[in-house]
Structure formats: C-alpha cells, structure tokens
Amino acid sequence: MGINSESDVAGNLQIGPTTEGMVRLYVEADGVELPFDFDPEEAEEIAEEIRAAAVAARGMSKKR
Numbered sequence: 001m002g003i004n005s006e007s008d009v010a011g012n013l014q015i016g017p018t019t020e021g022m023v024r025l026y027v028e029a030d031g032v033e034l035p036f037d038f039d040p041e042e043a044e045e046i047a048e049e050i051r052a053a054a055v056a057a058r059g060m061s062k063k064r
Helices: 040-063
Strands: 012-017 023-029 032-038
Touching (some): 023 040, 032 040
Antiparallel strands (some): 012 023
16 A cells, blocks of 8 residues: 555554653554654654645645
8 A cells, every 4th residue: 555545444643752752653553553753853854744745735735
C-alpha cells in the first residue's frame, strides 16, 4: 500500500513527550501498537514535513 492508496483501516494517533525527553508518535490500528520515539530535533523536522505536506495538499484541493 502506498501513501496515495485509500484504506478502510481506522487508527488512532497520539503524540506527546516521554519521560526520557523524547517525542513519541504512538499509532494503534487493528490491534497493532507502534510507538515511534524521536529526539526533539527529529520531531521538529517531522513537523516541518507535515506542514509542507499540508500546504501542498491545500494547493491540490484548490485545483479541483
């Protein structure tokens, strides 16, 4: 499955700091739990990528 493929799978995403000073993205779907820990600098890079994707998505929706 690619990033542009639709799916009927529903999931839950939680984001927050850990007691170890990391940023955790916690994904849960269909009984699978995936914790992803990032140092704060990596988390900021991911946030920038998410913002850039949001800008690009807005541009695509205006073209329709």
